[in-house]
Amino acid sequence: MAASAAASPVLLRGSPGGSDPGGEERGGGRPAGAPRTGSERPRVVIVGCGFGGLEAARALHGAEVEITLVDRANHHLFQPLLYQVATAGLPAPAIAAPVRHLFRHQPNVTTLLGEVTAIDAVARSVRLADGAVLPYDHLIVAAGATHSYFGHDAWAAHAPGLKTLADAFEVRRRVLVAFEAAEKEADAARREAWLTFVVIGGGPTGVELAGTLAEIASRTLPGEFRHIDPSRARILLVEGSPRLLQAMPERLGASAQRQLEKLGVEVRVGARVTAIDAHGLQVQPPGDAAPYRIASGCILWAAGVAASPLGRQIAEATAATVDRAGRVQVEPDLSIAGHPEISVIGDLAAARSYVAGTEPQPVPGVSPAAKQMGRTAARNILLRAGGRPAQPFRYRDWGSLATIGRNSAVVDLWTPWRRIEFSGRPAWLFWLFAHIYFLIGFRNRIIVMLDWAWAYWTSQRSARVIAATEPGSPGG
Ligand SMILES: Cc1cc2nc3c(=O)[nH]c(=O)nc-3n(C[C@H](O)[C@H](O)[C@H](O)COP(=O)(O)OP(=O)(O)OC[C@H]3O[C@@H](n4cnc5c(N)ncnc54)[C@H](O)[C@@H]3O)c2cc1C
DSSP, rough: OOOOOOHHHHSSOOOTTTOOTTTTTTTTTTTTTTTGGGGGGEEEEOOOOOHHHHHHHHHHSSSSOOEEEESSEEEEGGGGGHHHHTTTTOGGGEEEEHHHHHTTTTTTEEEEEEEEEEETTTTTTEETSSSSSOSSSHHHHHOOOOEEETOOOOGGTTOOOOSHHHHHHHHHHHHHHHHHHHOOOOOOHHHHHHHHEEEEOOSSHHHHHHHHHHIIIIIIISHHHHHHHHGGGGEEEEEESSSOOOOOOOHHHHHHHHHHTTEEEEEEEEEEEEEEETTTEEEEEEETTTEEEEOSSSEESOOOEOOHHHHHHHHHHOOBBBBBTTTTEOOTTETTEEEEEEEEEEEEEOOEOOOOSSSOOOOOOSSHHHHHHHHHHHHHHHHHHHOOOOOOOOOOOOOOEEEEETTTEEEEEOOOOOOOEEEEEHHHOOOHHHHHHHSSSSHHHHHHHHHHHHHHOOOOOOOOOOOOOOOOOTTO
């Protein structure tokens, strides 16, 4: 389905550089009151169908615009539950939905599978990896973020991160293969290395991964192996800052650590990873203590995030600035200075929230923020097309939550009246229902509910099948 200039009328329509955002020039001969034809409507190109892009396209439902939604994946991914696929708790289709299917009832959306590689702000077009060109009158870029290894890109081969379905499959493969390799390893030290799982990064994803790995080792796998005892596996969570869940109140970070330790996870805070290779990692503990090495056959990265490389592309094309994480600095209305026709939203934007009478606040890289930005960017396109001024972005923060394992979670909820913090089983139930509610698609909600109910009563994980693969050799 890759877009090609010859095959797709969308790519040939109009001339790049058309400067009639309202479509009025081209619609000049239309009798008053007659509906606009497709070629008269403003062309909106949305790059990325994650949380921001999906919401922007939906917010333009029924609007007199022609939307081209282009994504390098054919699915929208519910990233908050990606760790469940990575730990064999859910099958991939439960948390991913085909973009084409999502917009089957929205006729003003054309969906294209393709990777945007360049933006030409003068010609007003984006270029795809296959050379196709998409002209736009309005552009919304919602290409999200990727992993950052803080300048140590070679670590990626030894410690995969979690961002896409492909990442989740790779993490799942490594976790399951490590237990298989331990089962047939005769050397005690190497066996121990295979049974040592290290998660780097103590944010929500690291906490979720470590807690779930502990449950797999202690509840799912025992009884299935003959030469190893999976419940003796070591799970370590290594975090460079002094505490877990930095974005949440200190009390909840401490509660998460206690809940993890109850599950048997060794939590090492204030510990900086200084090297990673195929056989383990080097850790610098806090203070003057000597660095030490951990031999491990399965290291997972949940530590750093950087904006999509498209951020720098946009900066080059428009003279916008990017911050240290590569996020594009946007105006209060999410557009780029000097380019009101380009909006950058979601994890790719260094945006601020504007509330009258208060200092603008930085917006966090979370899915509710991306969705709200998507709605604002869409609304601003319609306001501008109607000759009205665009509105500044205002982020409504509902708080945050993270799960640790069965019956364990932490919740920091911001209601209109007061802030509520809670943890343990009530928090876990809240987390469970919130995630089912926000999943895309009725079918997915049912699959997830059934899988979780099954997992709760049996401690089994339903998605443990991996393609045949050979383990490497940790610990030399
Ligand atoms: C493992 C994990 C767990 C998370 N958990 C939570 C959570 O519990 N709660 C929460 O609020 N947030 C969570 N987040 C953060 C949240 O998912 C992001 O803030 C949110 O996805 C940002 O939305 P976005 O639209 O900016 O980008 P994304 O949702 O990442 O979407 C970007 C889209 O752009 C596409 N794309 C990228 N580059 C190109 C290109 N060049 N051409 C075409 N398409 C492209 C991608 O394929 C993708 O579909 C989590 C993130 C991860 C990775």
